[in-house]
Amino acid sequence: MPEIIVSKFFYNKEAAPLSYYKAHGGYEGLKKALGMTPGAIIAEMKKSNMRGRGGAGFPTGMKWGFIPKESKMPKYMVCNADESEPGTFKDRAIMTYSPHMLIEGMAIGSFAIGARVAYIYIRGEYVREAGILEKAIEEAYKAGILGEKVMGSDFKLDLYVHRGAGAYICGEETGLLNSLEGKRGEPRVKPPFPAIKGAFGGPTIVNNVETLAAVPAIILKGGEWFAGLGKFPNSGGTRLYCVSGHVNKPGLYEFACGAVTLRELIYDHCGGIRNGNKLKAVIPGGSSAPVLTANELDIALDIEPMMKAGTMLGSAGVIVIDETWSAVKAIKRITHFYAHESCGQCTPCREGCRWMEDVLHRILDGHGKMTDLDLLLNVAGNINGKTLCALGDAAAGPVISFVKKFRHEFEEMIRNETNALNGRLSAEQGKV
Amino acid sequence: MSPKCTIDGKEYEFKPGEMIIQIADRNGVAVPRFCYHPGLTIVAQCRMCAVEVEKMPKIQTACSTPAADGMVIHTGSEKVKSAQSSVMEFLLINHPLDCPICDKSGECDLQNYSFDYGAPDSRYEEQRRTYMDLDMGPVIKKNMNRCIHCTRCIRFCDEVGGFREMVALKRGNNVEITTVDGKALETDYAGNLADICPTGSLTLKDFRFRKRVWYLKKTKSVCEGCSRGCNIEIHQENGVVYRLLPRENMEINKWWICDEGRFNFHYVNAPSRIVEPSVKTAAQLETSDWSTALAEARRRISGKVLVLAGSDLTLEELRAIQKFAADRLKECALLHFGTPGHLSADDDKDEDKILRRTSKTSNLHGAEKLGLRGWKGDGSYDSALVFRGGRAALPHGLRRHVKGAIVGVGVFPREGAGDFDVVLPGLSYVEKSGTIVNWQGKEQKLQRSIEPVGLSKGIADVFAMWA
Numbered sequence: 001m002p003e004i005i006v007s008k009f010f011y012n013k014e015a016a017p018l019s020y021y022k023a024h025g026g027y028e029g030l031k032k033a034l035g036m037t038p039g040a041i042i043a044e045m046k047k048s049n050m051r052g053r054g055g056a057g058f059p060t061g062m063k064w065g066f067i068p069k070e071s072k073m074p075k076y077m078v079c080n081a082d083e084s085e086p087g088t089f090k091d092r093a094i095m096t097y098s099p100h101m102l103i104e105g106m107a108i109g110s111f112a113i114g115a116r117v118a119y120i121y122i123r124g125e126y127v128r129e130a131g132i133l134e135k136a137i138e139e140a141y142k143a144g145i146l147g148e149k150v151m152g153s154d155f156k157l158d159l160y161v162h163r164g165a166g167a168y169i170c171g172e173e174t175g176l177l178n179s180l181e182g183k184r185g186e187p188r189v190k191p192p193f194p195a196i197k198g199a200f201g202g203p204t205i206v207n208n209v210e211t212l213a214a215v216p217a218i219i220l221k222g223g224e225w226f227a228g229l230g231k232f233p234n235s236g237g238t239r240l241y242c243v244s245g246h247v248n249k250p251g252l253y254e255f256a257c258g259a260v261t262l263r264e265l266i267y268d269h270c271g272g273i274r275n276g277n278k279l280k281a282v283i284p285g286g287s288s289a290p291v292l293t294a295n296e297l298d299i300a301l302d303i304e305p306m307m308k309a310g311t312m313l314g315s316a317g318v319i320v321i322d323e324t325w326s327a328v329k330a331i332k333r334i335t336h337f338y339a340h341e342s343c344g345q346c347t348p349c350r351e352g353c354r355w356m357e358d359v360l361h362r363i364l365d366g367h368g369k370m371t372d373l374d375l376l377l378n379v380a381g382n383i384n385g386k387t388l389c390a391l392g393d394a395a396a397g398p399v400i401s402f403v404k405k406f407r408h409e410f411e412e413m414i415r416n417e418t419n420a421l422n423g424r425l426s427a428e429q430g431k432v
Numbered sequence: 433m434s435p436k437c438t439i440d441g442k443e444y445e446f447k448p449g450e451m452i453i454q455i456a457d458r459n460g461v462a463v464p465r466f467c468y469h470p471g472l473t474i475v476a477q478c479r480m481c482a483v484e485v486e487k488m489p490k491i492q493t494a495c496s497t498p499a500a501d502g503m504v505i506h507t508g509s510e511k512v513k514s515a516q517s518s519v520m521e522f523l524l525i526n527h528p529l530d531c532p533i534c535d536k537s538g539e540c541d542l543q544n545y546s547f548d549y550g551a552p553d554s555r556y557e558e559q560r561r562t563y564m565d566l567d568m569g570p571v572i573k574k575n576m577n578r579c580i581h582c583t584r585c586i587r588f589c590d591e592v593g594g595f596r597e598m599v600a601l602k603r604g605n606n607v608e609i610t611t612v613d614g615k616a617l618e619t620d621y622a623g624n625l626a627d628i629c630p631t632g633s634l635t636l637k638d639f640r641f642r643k644r645v646w647y648l649k650k651t652k653s654v655c656e657g658c659s660r661g662c663n664i665e666i667h668q669e670n671g672v673v674y675r676l677l678p679r680e681n682m683e684i685n686k687w688w689i690c691d692e693g694r695f696n697f698h699y700v701n702a703p704s705r706i707v708e709p710s711v712k713t714a715a716q717l718e719t720s721d722w723s724t725a726l727a728e729a730r731r732r733i734s735g736k737v738l739v740l741a742g743s744d745l746t747l748e749e750l751r752a753i754q755k756f757a758a759d760r761l762k763e764c765a766l767l768h769f770g771t772p773g774h775l776s777a778d779d780d781k782d783e784d785k786i787l788r789r790t791s792k793t794s795n796l797h798g799a800e801k802l803g804l805r806g807w808k809g810d811g812s813y814d815s816a817l818v819f820r821g822g823r824a825a826l827p828h829g830l831r832r833h834v835k836g837a838i839v840g841v842g843v844f845p846r847e848g849a850g851d852f853d854v855v856l857p858g859l860s861y862v863e864k865s866g867t868i869v870n871w872q873g874k875e876q877k878l879q880r881s882i883e884p885v886g887l888s889k890g891i892a893d894v895f896a897m898w899a
Contacts, residue, residue: 167603184600189476189496344581344600344607346477351522354605358558375555382518385490388476 003229005238006213007254009097016132018139021100027145029216033108034153036219041112045215047223049236053090054080054171054208055286055314056390057303059234061223064205066195067113073202077110077118078180081209082164082171084123085286086337087317090240091209093252095122095129098213099136103159105212107150108219110157113205118159121176124166133161168341172389173206174198175343186343187389210240231258232302241265241301245320246274258302262292265301266320277322281406285314287334288394290401291327311401327406328413331399332360338395346388352379353395360399368414376403435501440508446499453481453494456507463507464516464545466523466630467582468495471687472591478523478582480545482515483507491515513549520550523580526561526605527631534578536632538645542580563608569616571691572625572634579633581607585625592688593619594786609633621786623694624687627677636675638695643667643674651881652679654868656744656794656823656861657693659780660787661870664689666697666862666881673697673862673882684870690788699822700860700885704845707886710855717846717855722887726897729854732837735814736763740807742824742842743770744793746866746878749891750802753819756895761817767807768799770824775806780871789871793824794861798869809833818852819891820844822860841894857888864890 009015009024021027033041046061067075079102083091094102102120110118122130137159140146150157167185169175174188177199198204214237218226227236241253248271255265262282266272273279279294284301290311292299299309306313321330339353356379359372376399384396403410434445439452439461446455451474456463466478476496483494486504491511499505506512524546531537563576581600586609589598595618601608611617617625626636648667655662655676662685665677676697678689699705709725710717720728739761741753750768757766770793774780777800780791809829815836818827822843830838831851838851842858849855862881869875884890889897 169603189474191498339604342604344603344605345475345583347479347519347522347580350581350605350607351525354561355522355525355556355558362558382515382522386479386482386515386518388479 003238003256004254005217006094006098006101006210007240007252009101010093010252012097015097016099016136018100018136018143021098025220026100027104027151027216029219030104030107030145031151033111033219034151034155038112038114041108041219044219044223045112048218048226049223049230049234050211050214050218050226051235051303052208053210053214053239053315055085055288055312057235057313060207060211063195063207064109064113066193067203067205068196069114071114071203073200074117075113075115075202076199076204077106077113077115078176078199078204078206079106079118079120079209079212080171080173080176080206081120081122081126081129082176083126083209083315084168084171085288085315085317086334087242087244087283087286087319088315089242089244090252090316092126092129093240094209094213095126095133099133100140101213101216102133102209103136103140103145105215106159107145107157108215109205109207109212111150111155113203115205116156116158118157119180119199120159120161121170121180122161122163123170124164126163130161130163137161167343168337169343169389169391172391175389176206177204184343186345187391189388214238229256230302231256231300232304235302235304239316242315242317243270243320244317246277246322246325247320248272248274255301258300258305261298261300262318263297265318266297270320273320273322277324279320280323280325281321281327281330283319283321283398284316285312286317287319287337288390288397289314290397291405293405326413327402327409328360328364331402332357332364334398335360335395338391342391342395346392348383349387349392349395352383352392355379356395356399363410363413366417368410370411370414372414373403373407373410435499437499437501437503437505439505450499451495452483452485452492452497452499452503452505455499456494461507463494464541464549465495466541466545466580467584469584469587469628469687472584472587472628475583475587478519478580480516480519482512482519484509484511516549517551520546521555524550525554525556526577527580528560528577530578534632535635535640535645536578536629540632541630561605566610566614567616568611568634569618569622571622571637572617573637573640574610575633575635576608576610578631579609580631581609582630583609584628584630585609585634588621588625588628589617589619592624592786593621594784595619620690620692620784620788621688623691624678624689627687639675643669648674651862651879653862653879653881654794654876655689655693655696656821656868656878657690657696657792658783658789659791659794659796659871660685660789661794661868661874661876662689662693662787663876664693666879668862668882671882671885672701684872684874685787688787690786692788696823697862699843699845700862700882702845704847705885706844706846706849706855707857707888709857709887712853717849717852722856722889722897725854725856726894729839729856730898732853733761733815733817733839735836737761737765738807738811738813738816738834739764739766740769740816740818740827740830741766741799741804742793742818742820743768743774743791743796743799744821744823744861745795745799745819745842745891746821746864746868747795747798747802747875748866749819749821750795750799750804752892752895754802756898760898765811765813766804768796768804769807769827770796770799772825775808776800777871791871793821794870795868797871797873798867798875801869815839817841819858821858841891843888856894857886858894859884859888859890863888
């Protein structure tokens with residue numbers, strides 16, 4: 001029986017209310033945490049080898065440890081529920097079915113870092129989820145879990161839900177903090193990092209929903225237990241894989257970190273490719289992860305193996321593309337997303353993303369030139385690693401990988417001047 | 433011992449917390465930049481100030497990377513050059529490249545850096561981005577197509593100008609820098625936006641299409657607009673002043689100047705200024721010549737004389753007037769005038785929290801130092817001698833206190849000189865050198881920038897001819 005932590009109550013329509021959560025072992029972690037010292041909680045988190053589930057994979061315990069013990073400014077705990085990476089839908093399920101698991105995790109985190117105010121920054125499109133969270137917070141206040149005396153202790157915590165206005169860049173932690181403060185959603189210059197100077201100038205921790213939802217289990221069962229679940233060193237616990245695209249059984253899958261490979265996930269757990277088609281490509285970590293071809297499937301789904309393979313696990317949004325879909329069309333759509341979502345602050349991302357999109361659009365329209373491919377690689381290279389935040393890398397990485405790995409498709413499209421109106425290949429090209 | 437870092441092989445000391453670009457600037461190491469300005473917050477947006485720091489895998493921006501002890505920084509490595517040329521390419525793909533008709537041309541950061549760091553040709557074939565421009569009020573003309581989104585103007589309005597009135601709208605490639613709701617700028621410091629704009633996106637309506645900047649000759653001087661004494665640079669050609677720019681002085685005006693001071697020079701070359709000796713015949717002032725006008729002035733200054741010296745005159749001029757009054761006039765009262773309601777230096781206050789002072793003359797504090805007191809608008813005199821530098825408010829109601837002639841020496845507009853019987857044209861602040869004292873008690877030098885306009889003469893010359 002594989003270990004299941006955050007998806008324990010998934011698809012159970014009765015699981016959201018406090019009564020159900022409490023009846024099934026809820027808030028035991030918080031109760032235990034309130035009896036510990038903040039230092040002990042952070043030590044437990046460090047032991048757990050929990051790495052942030054939002055995409056960057058930064059060790060959570062280490063992040064919490066960056067918060068200065070003495071601070072003149074109030075400290076804040078912020079939950080990043082702006083889940084906006086294309087192909088990612090795990091946080092939504094957690095908030096729908098286990099809102100109290102998130103609240104409990106946030107309460108433990110707030111206690112550990114000494115925050116008295118916590119925010120859940122939820123993306124604007126998650127209207128229903130925001131409502132569920134509001135309701136759960138109200139329940140928690142009534143039950144004395146939040147407010148002046150958290151579960152009867154001297155610890156005071158206020159928790160607010162803040163809805164975003166629908167911008168990918170507000171999932172970047174400093175962009176999120178700007179938006180939370182009512183400013184334009186633009187990333188800030190780092191350093192200073194949020195742990196030193198974050199929301200409203202105070203030390204702030206920004207954690208992903210899934211990260212925080214796993215905290216109660218870590219506290220309850222111990223960091224060593226959690227670390228032991230991971231199959232690779234320095235990466236503990238389980239994580240949710242969001243599989244979408246051309247597989248027979250898309251959806252959310254929870255496995256221990258690194259326990260399954262990409263091939264096992266697609267063929268054993270997701271029932272293989274639809275209609276018995278051949279696999280063309282997999283984007284393993286949300287649309288900003290460089291693409292993998294059908295020959296690169298025997299990679300364990302964890303942060304380090306993915307990095308070794310030249311891509312990233314990111315938010316574990318696995319997007320599966322089969323042979324019927326044009327790679328050019330796919331990367332055009334991805335690049336359009338990044339050009340649209342670029343905040344426009346720094347030069348390479350603002351100008352470069354749109355340039356790449358225009359060139360890809362031209363190729364799709366049948367006006368491409370062979371030199372465009374090197375141009376694309378060069379422009380993407382000029383964006384990669386040279387921007388203010390990670391959005392530039394997120395936009396450039398996929399373009400580089402798509403052009404490199406599917407160059408033949410681009411060339412074919414340019415040679416045939418295919419007006420690929422809907423992106424599908426002709427019968428000969430795709431053998432549909 | 434203070435920490436040290438190495439830039440391009442040379443070791444420099446720095447204060448902890450300093451950014452690499454600040455160390456480079458202090459030591460004359462050239463680092464190109466668009467968005468960084470020492471007077472504004474750091475945003476690291478343009479990515480132009482890229483430097484390579486050893487042991488850091490990625491290119492760093494010099495403006496936002498704090499120096500550390502032992503850090504080794506390269507400003508000209510291959511990696512840096514390629515990063516900078518790619519930024520130049522990105523900035524220029526949507527720029528209209530209309531330098532031949534752009535007023536910024538010749539002093540444009542984008543143009544200069546494009547020569548230094550850019551490529552001679554373009555790889556861009558797609559359609560360029562264009563915008564519609566809204567009016568930004570009387571001071572600034574916007575051309576958004578030339579904008580490179582450095583947001584200096586937004587930060588200036590937020591942090592210096594006192595009004596949060598410029599914003600970035602939309603996002604990504606479509607970002608538009610504009611005023612809130614497209615309104616006219618309200619700040620009294622709007623002219624600075626044209627100075628800090630690194631492209632021709634924001635230009636002065638006052639200066640637009642009037643002169644190519646490379647023809648302008650520059651003189652360092654001091655503004656006469658108020659008792660702040662902002663440091664300026666006068667730009668002129670062939671005796672015509674075209675514009676004033678602020679000059680950095682961290683103790684007085686930092687990098688800025690208000691619009692009132694910036695556009696104050698217009699009276700210098702204006703046709704309304706009296707630039708010939710004039711004598712009143714019948715009802716109005718008629719152009720005369722120096723000997724006639726001087727003789728007339730000498731003849732009619734008699735009895736109890738009210739000598740009014742503008743607090744816009746330099747210390748040297750005021751001393752000459754003092755000496756003249758003591759030596760030549762038997763019975764006289766020597767008083768200063770300048771801003772209504774400012775009888776002494778104590779009346780001079782801050783007008784806003786930025787630069788402007790309520791005394792609209794530059795040397796009120798210098799006049800006080802020489803022992804002059806303000807004219808309260810009282811007394812009765814036989815004749816009056818008024819010295820004015822061009823900025824002091826004309827003493828209204830002078831005629832009621834003077835029975836005989838009123839003689840003006842200095843800069844007077846044709847309108848408003850109706851009370852005067854003789855006007856001897858003098859020099860404005862751009863035509864003379866001298867010393868003025870600002871509200872902090874700092875002595876600063878005015879520098880002569882242009883030749884006297886018309887037949888104007890300095891006060892010392894007038895006194896020399898008087899005898």
